[in-house]
Amino acid sequence: MSRWMTTILFLVGSAILTHWVPFSDFFRNVDTMVHELGHAVATMVLSGEVLYIQLYANHSGVTYSYIESGWRTIPLGLAGYVTASAFAAFLFRQYGKGKLGVGFVAMSLLAVVSLAFFVNNSFGVLWLIGFIVVNGVAMLVPFPFLRKFYYLLVAFICLEESVMGPINLIYMSVLDPTRAGDASGLSRSTGIPALAWAILFLIVSLWCARSAIYSFMGKGRSRQAGRPRWESQA
Template structure:
């Protein structure tokens, strides 16, 4: 078996208001997490989207926030690899916001293609799934599912910076979901999903710019080129098309 490295609505009258979680038993926690919350005012949704866009477009905040994109990118590789029957050896996240997911299995075939394909579209797909949960007013559930996924990913991390990135992200989400009032939870949840939708687009442009300036044969697009015979630039276009479509769907679901 070869080891393969992979880089980079209206309010419900029965709805509850999200509050800091104060339950003392596991059953109480689960019940509170999966309550349907009252949706926030439309201005909060719009403001969260505007802040997310600002973070993506501003160099300093983007440099830090891009670590979250890398976590989701590599998590996308890992989840699809498992679904395709591949074995996961580990995930590494680096301080330059790059990452690598190492899997074991056939070095070619549909499973490998899907595994490589998953990375660049994962943030947008996860963001769109988050929007669907928010449309269903499952704000706290969204935050806690995110925490559980990060805990699962932590078991696969194989370097210190990766542990710091995943644990730090998880602690921020936990703190918001456990200690903050409804308005803060809602604003954060909408910001987080908006961010993933918007942030899914920028790395595609960065990938193509990097391929032009300094060709990287280990990029996802170039690996797909070797696996399928379809040029890497065409795969960059596919990444961009999927992510822009997900962003458009998210805007439509939240704003119309």
Template sequence: MNHSLDQLWQQAVGTQPDPPHWLVLACGGAALLAVLPHPVWRLSRNVVTLAHEGGHALAALVTGRRLAGVRLHSDTSGLTVSAGRPTGPGMILTAAAGYTAPPLLGLGGAALLAAGRITALLWIAVLLLAGMLVMIRNAFGVLSVVVTGAAFFTVSWFGDPQLQAGFAFLGVWFLLLAGVRPVLELQRKRRRGGARDSDADQLARLTGAPALVWVALFTVVALVCLGVGGGWLLTG
């Protein structure tokens, strides 16, 4: 498929027709199936980890910390290393950005889809993943970002309007729905005595507020994004 620069620009800034309502609902159902069954979640959670670590990395850069790199692991864990003051607002925002990043990305995506900006969403995703790629410091992480980015690029470049819409709505539904489960898993681990170096526990040490308060905040953010973003998708 050949694209002139003018066509590319018009696609980027233009709007696309709303997909049929059944497609929006079907994408929501498919996203739910990617979150609830544990065997599927073990694979799909890698996407959440990518968004989680991307949130840490972006917050570190925005707050002036020096980003050393990001690692994504096959067990769906990840690590973002940054240098700077060990305390203060920058460190707090960086630590808080992980669990809030997937639902907030989903909310932003839902806003774009509600405005009919389907192609713009796909291209923004490609750009964000390209930016993430330069920060990755391990082979599995590179593979994860490249495969995800290639999927978004292929659909945005070669896909017909309905395929693009389905892919975009599926991705946004997934981020909105998947933003809740990792927080619940975190609290379950903490209740069993694990995850004592989690983001919530780091924030507790940084701020003096109990870790449970931060878990509650993560939960509220995820649920609000799901409620608001899901409403936009269904009525947009």
């Protein structure tokens, strides 16, 4: 089976199975949080000013900021979806290395930074507090299988959301290009159709998803283990 087919099957299976897990919707805002933080960090790197971030119960979010018009709006527009896709791949990479603690700390740290510096609406603040508490409990629970289950649940939901976001963006780009979120903003800045940007986001997300799935399946470890070792003797 090809790598791409394996990736697609895992994504479909994840989308089906995670919806059966009670309270799984709670964790879908992790992807939103990372997406909006991507915009916020890009704004600061590009010498802009972040006003605040808002997270909503429908798993959407928005980053309000000031930035000089021109080329800076392009990396700013790209940052959200690319960061979310890369973060999902990062979580699986840490799983593949057996370093769940690094992934747990990364999730908690991003939530703390969001709460302390950026998010200001009621739902967003309450969700972040809840996530920090739940994540902390899961990280310290004395049952390894529960820690692993929780970690993979969040990781797979992040992965699923990172791919579904661009798919929804493609749909909106066809239906109403002016309402296609970041793709619409990039279209206004560059003159390139929103659909083209949405497709680019999907390509990036699928590429990261493929890397994530193969980290989960342990392909990186198996290749390393099977690599011949060169030994020299004096």
